[in-house]
Amino acid sequence: MQTNQIFMLFCGILLLMGLVAYFAGRARATGVRASGTAMYAQPDQYAWFAVLATAGPALLVSALGAFIMLLLGATIPVPYLLAASLAVAAAGLLVGIVQVRPDFHARQAIERAIRWVLVSAAMISIFTTFGILFSIVFEALRFFQMHSFWEFITGTVWAPGNSFLAAAGRADDAASAARFGSVPLFAGTFLITAIAMLVAIPVGLLSAIYMAEFAPRRVRTLAKPTLEVLAGIPTVVYGFFAAITVAPIIVNVAGALGLDASFNNALAPGIVMGIMIIPFISSLSDDVINAVPDSMRQGSLALGMTKGETIRDVVIPAALPGIISASLLAVSRALGETMIVVMAAGMRPNLTANPLEEMTTVTVRIVAALTGDLEFESAETLSAFALGLVLFAVTLSLNLVSVLMIRRFREKYRVNNL
Amino acid sequence: MSQSFDDISAQLRKRHRKSARLKWFSMGALGLAGLFLVLFFTDMLNKGLPAFQQAQIQVQVDYSEQASQIPLAAVEEEVRDLVSRGFLRTIPLRMKNDPELLGVQRSEWVLADGQVDQYLKGHANKLRDDARERVDRLAAEGRVALKFNTTFFTRGDSKMPELAGIMSAAVGTVMTMLVTLAIAFPIGVMTALYLEEFAPDNRLTQIIEININNLAAIPSILFGLLGLAIFINFFGVPRSTPLVGGMTLALMTLPVIIISTRTALRSVPDSIRHAAFGVGCSRWQVVRDHVLPLAMPGIMTGSIIGLAQAMGETAPLIIVGMVAFIPDVGASFTQAATVLPAQVFTWSGEPDRAFIEKTAGGILVLLTILIFLNATAVILRKKFERRW
Numbered sequence: 140m141q142t143n144q145i146f147m148l149f150c151g152i153l154l155l156m157g158l159v160a161y162f163a164g165r166a167r168a169t170g171v172r173a174s175g176t177a178m179y180a181q182p183d184q185y186a187w188f189a190v191l192a193t194a195g196p197a198l199l200v201s202a203l204g205a206f207i208m209l210l211l212g213a214t215i216p217v218p219y220l221l222a223a224s225l226a227v228a229a230a231g232l233l234v235g236i237v238q239v240r241p242d243f244h245a246r247q248a249i250e251r252a253i254r255w256v257l258v259s260a261a262m263i264s265i266f267t268t269f270g271i272l273f274s275i276v277f278e279a280l281r282f283f284q285m286h287s288f289w290e291f292i293t294g295t296v297w298a299p300g301n302s303f304l305a306a307a308g309r310a311d312d313a314a315s316a317a318r319f320g321s322v323p324l325f326a327g328t329f330l331i332t333a334i335a336m337l338v339a340i341p342v343g344l345l346s347a348i349y350m351a352e353f354a355p356r357r358v359r360t361l362a363k364p365t366l367e368v369l370a371g372i373p374t375v376v377y378g379f380f381a382a383i384t385v386a387p388i389i390v391n392v393a394g395a396l397g398l399d400a401s402f403n404n405a406l407a408p409g410i411v412m413g414i415m416i417i418p419f420i421s422s423l424s425d426d427v428i429n430a431v432p433d434s435m436r437q438g439s440l441a442l443g444m445t446k447g448e449t450i451r452d453v454v455i456p457a458a459l460p461g462i463i464s465a466s467l468l469a470v471s472r473a474l475g476e477t478m479i480v481v482m483a484a485g486m487r488p489n490l491t492a493n494p495l496e497e498m499t500t501v502t503v504r505i506v507a508a509l510t511g512d513l514e515f516e517s518a519e520t521l522s523a524f525a526l527g528l529v530l531f532a533v534t535l536s537l538n539l540v541s542v543l544m545i546r547r548f549r550e551k552y553r554v555n556n557l
Numbered sequence: 558m559s560q561s562f563d564d565i566s567a568q569l570r571k572r573h574r575k576s577a578r579l580k581w582f583s584m585g586a587l588g589l590a591g592l593f594l595v596l597f598f599t600d601m602l603n604k605g606l607p608a609f610q611q612a613q614i615q616v617q618v619d620y621s622e623q624a625s626q627i628p629l630a631a632v633e634e635e636v637r638d639l640v641s642r643g644f645l646r647t648i649p650l651r652m653k654n655d656p657e658l659l660g661v662q663r664s665e666w667v668l669a670d671g672q673v674d675q676y677l678k679g680h681a682n683k684l685r686d687d688a689r690e691r692v693d694r695l696a697a698e699g700r701v702a703l704k705f706n707t708t709f710f711t712r713g714d715s716k717m718p719e720l721a722g723i724m725s726a727a728v729g730t731v732m733t734m735l736v737t738l739a740i741a742f743p744i745g746v747m748t749a750l751y752l753e754e755f756a757p758d759n760r761l762t763q764i765i766e767i768n769i770n771n772l773a774a775i776p777s778i779l780f781g782l783l784g785l786a787i788f789i790n791f792f793g794v795p796r797s798t799p800l801v802g803g804m805t806l807a808l809m810t811l812p813v814i815i816i817s818t819r820t821a822l823r824s825v826p827d828s829i830r831h832a833a834f835g836v837g838c839s840r841w842q843v844v845r846d847h848v849l850p851l852a853m854p855g856i857m858t859g860s861i862i863g864l865a866q867a868m869g870e871t872a873p874l875i876i877v878g879m880v881a882f883i884p885d886v887g888a889s890f891t892q893a894a895t896v897l898p899a900q901v902f903t904w905s906g907e908p909d910r911a912f913i914e915k916t917a918g919g920i921l922v923l924l925t926i927l928i929f930l931n932a933t934a935v936i937l938r939k940k941f942e943r944r945w
Contacts, residue, residue: 209791246839249841257748257750261756265768267783267811271775271782274782274783345585345587348583352583365594368594373870374870379920380600383604383905446576447572447577447579448572471774476776477872505778505782506778524782524786538770
C-alpha cells in the first residue's frame with residue numbers, strides 16, 4: 140500500500156472514531172440527564188470533549204513522531220506510527236466516554252484546550268523570527284568558517300566567481316581564489332537607498348504637510364488612498380518600469396548633457412524606489428502632524444506667526460520624532476527592497492559614488508547567489524546568508540529605533556492611535 | 558532703530574508670501590506624486606494593451622499525408638515563414654488524434670509568427686524586407702489582421718512570444734494563495750484572538766507583540782532565506798512548488814492579518830463583552846458568539862489586503878525556486894509552478910523584444926486583479942463598518 144493510501148485510511152478511521160465519540164458521548168450524557176441527575180455541562184459539551192479526547196492526543200502523537208523522524212533522523216515506519224496514534228485515539232475515546240459524569244466540568248476542559256491551541260498559534264510568530272534568525276546565522280557561520288569575517292566586512296573586492304572550484308577542492312590556483320569583500324555591495328545599497336530617500340522624503344513630507352495643514356477635507360479624503368495605491372503596486376512591476384522606461388530616459392538625458400550613463404545606472408532604481416516609498420512617509424507623517432495638539436498651533440498663531448511659520452517652527456519640530464521614525468522605516472524598507480534593484484540595477488559590484496554607473500546591491504547578490512546552479516555547500520551560496528544576516532541586523536535595529544522614537548512622541552503628546 | 562509702518566508692512570507681506578509659497582510647494586509635491594501615478598499607469602497601458610491583440614493569418618491549410626510528416630508542407634510557400642512555428646508543430650499530433658482531418662483542405666485563421674505581430678503593431682522586428690512586403694500585401698487583402706489574443710489567457714509559458722500565455726502562472730498563483738490563506742488566516746486570527754481576548758499582560762505577551770511588529774518590517778527576501786533553509790533543506794518540502802511558496806508567503810502575511818484582526822477586535826465595544834459575561838457566558842463563548850462575528854468584516858478586509866500583498870510578492874519566491882519555466886498548467890500542490898509576478902519577472906529577462914509587450918500585458922492582468930481585491934476590501938469595509 141502506498142503511503143498516501145495509508146494516510147487516507149488513517150484520516151478516515153480517525154474521523155470515524157471522532158463521530159463515534161460525539162454520538163456516544165452525547166447519547167450517554169443525554170441518558171444521564173434523563174435519569175434526573177443535574178450535570179455541570181450540556182450534553183453537547185460532553186460530546187465535544189469526547190471528540191477532543193479522541194483526536195487531540197492522537198494527532199499530537201503522530202506530529203511528535205514525524206518531528207522525531209525529521210530531527211533525530213530516526214526511522215519509525217509510518218504504518219506503526221499511525222497505528223500507535225490510532226491506539227492512543229481509542230484510549231482517548233474510552234476516557235472521553237467514561238468522563239461523561241455529572242461532576243465533570245466538560246466545558247472548562249474544552250476551553251482550557253482551546254486556550255492552549257490559541258497560545259500555540261501565537262507562538263508561531265515567535266518561531267518564525269527564530270527560524271529566520273537560526274537559518275541565517277547557522278548558514279552564515281558556515282560561510283565565516285570558509286572566509287574570514289574581517290575580510291567580509293572590510294574587503295573591497297567581491298569576486299565569488301570561482302568558489303565552485305574551492306568547493307570541488309581545486310582552490311590551489313591563487314589567481315582564481317574567490318574573494319568576498321562586501322564593501323562595494325553595501326556602498327551600492329546605501330547609494331541607491333540615499334537616492335530613494337532624496338526623492339521620497341521631500342515629496343512625502345511636503346505631501347503630508349499639504350494634506351494635514353492646507354488641503355480641504357475632500358482633497359484629503361481623495362489624496363490619501365490615491366497615494367496608498369503607490370504602495371500597493373507590486374515591486375516587480377516597479378522593477379520593470381525602472382528598467383524599461385526610466386533607465387533609457389536617464390541615459391538619454393545624461394547623453395544630452397554630455398555624460399555617459401550605463402543602462403543599469405543606480406539612478407533609475409533609486410528614483411523608482413523613492414516613488415514607491417512616498418506613501419510610507421506621507422501616510423505616517425500625516426498621522427503624526429495631525430496628532431500635534433491644536434493648542435500649539437493656536438498659541439503660535441496668536442503670537443502673530445504666519446501659517447507657514449507656524450508649520451515650519453512649531454508643528455514640524457513637534458512632529459519630528461514621528462517623521463524621523465517614518466523615515467527610518469522607509470530606509471529599512473529601501474535597504475531590503477529586492478525586485479527593483481534585481482531588474483534595474485547591475486550585477487557587477489562597483490565601488491563608486493557616481494550614480495550614473497552600474498552598481499549592485501546586497502539583495503541583488505543574495506538573489507544571484509541562490510538562483511544559480513551551484514550546490515548549496517559552496518561558499519557563494521552560503522555568502523547569501525552572510526549578506527542576509529547583515530541585512531537582518533541593520534533593518535532590525537532601524538525598526539527598533541523607529542519604534543522607540545514613535546513611542547516617545549506618543550508619550551509626549553498622549554496620542555493613542557499611532 | 559525704529560522701523561516705519563511701511564517697513565513693517567513690507568516685512569509682513571514678505572512673510573505672508575513665504576507662507577503662501579510653502580502651500581504651493583506642498584501642493585506641488587502632492588501633485589508630483591499624483592503625476593508619477595498617472596505617468597506610470599499610462600506607460601503600462603501603452604506597453605501592455607497591444608499584448609491583448611495578436612496577429613493572425615488566413616491560410617489554406619492542407620492536411621495531406623505529406624503534412625503529417627513535414628508540417629511545413631501544410632501551408633502555401635508564400636506564408637510558410639509568416640505562420641507561427643508553434644501552429645505548424647501541432648499539425649501532426651492533431652492529425653493523429655483526429656483521423657478524419659486527413660485530406661481536408663480548408664481556409665483557417667492561424668497564429669502568425671511573433672515577428673509579423675510586432676511588425677503589424679509598428680514595433681521593432683527582425684522581419685526581412687521581402688517578408689514585410691508580403692505581409693503588407695496580405696494585410697491589404699484582409700488576410701492578416703490583429704485579433705483578440707486568446708492564447709495569452711489560455712496557455713502557459715513558451716519561448717515563442719506568440720504562444721506565451723499567463724494561464725499556468727495564474728493557476729500557480731491561485732494554488733499558492735490557497736496554501737497561504739489556509740495557513741495564515743487561521744493562525745493569524747487565533748493569534749490575534751489570544752493577544753486581544755485571552756492573554757494576560759505579562760512579559761511573554763509583550764515579547765510576542767514586539768515580535769509581530771518586527772516581523773511586519775523584515776525585508777521579504779529574508780523570508781525567502783527562511784523558506785530555503787528551513788522548509789526546503791530541513792523539512793524536505795519539494796522546491797519550486799505552490800506548497801513551499803505558499804508556506805513562505807504565509808509567514809510573511811501572518812503579521813498583516815494579526816495586526817488588522819487585532820484592530821477589528823479592539824473596535825468591538827466592551828459593553829458587548831460585559832453584557833455577554835453578565836448573562837453567564839464563558840470567555841470562549843463571548844468570543845465565539847459575540848466578538849468574533851462582529852469583528853468578522855474587519856478581519857476579512859485585513860485578510861484580503863494581506864492576500865493582495867502576498868500576491869504581488871516575488872523576491873521570496875525567487876529564493877524558493879518558483880521562478881521557473883512552466884509551459885503546462887500545474888495540477889498538484891507538489892508540482893513545480895510559477896506565479897504571476899514571477900512570470901512577469903521571467904518575461905522581463907527574455908531578450909526577444911516581443912516579450913516586453915507580454916511582460917506589460919502580464920502586469921496589467923496582475924494590477925487588475927490587485928485593484929479588484931483592494932476594491933473588494935474597501936467595499937466590504939464601507940458596507941459593514943459600524944460606528945459604535
